[in-house]
Amino acid sequence: MSEEIKTVETPAAEAAATKPERPARPFAKKRFESRRKVCKICAEKMDTIDYKNFQFVKSFTMESGKILSRRITGTCAKHQRQITKAIKRDRNLAILPYSLPKK
Numbered sequence: 001m002s003e004e005i006k007t008v009e010t011p012a013a014e015a016a017a018t019k020p021e022r023p024a025r026p027f028a029k030k031r032f033e034s035r036r037k038v039c040k041i042c043a044e045k046m047d048t049i050d051y052k053n054f055q056f057v058k059s060f061t062m063e064s065g066k067i068l069s070r071r072i073t074g075t076c077a078k079h080q081r082q083i084t085k086a087i088k089r090d091r092n093l094a095i096l097p098y099s100l101p102k103k
């Protein structure tokens, strides 16, 4: 009986001894790492935002029709102003909706 207990204890004791020597977790740091947002328009080097290019302009709106904030999309202040202007222009021309039902 005593022999059996000894054989069971030894692997556990070895594991306890190796525990502090465990290598650092590779994903531990990633949780706090923030990815820097880049302005889409600056990255593509577009001169002006065309309201007729509504598919591009639409990408800066929510499904409900709301304009996405700079905080979310990462656009710079200058281009956010141009986007809002284009969205509002498209809304007035009935290209983009003012609002849609939430469902």
Ligand SMILES: [Zn+2]
Residues within 6 Å of the ligand: 039, 040, 041, 042, 043, 075, 076, 077, 078, 079
């Ligand atoms: Zn920009």
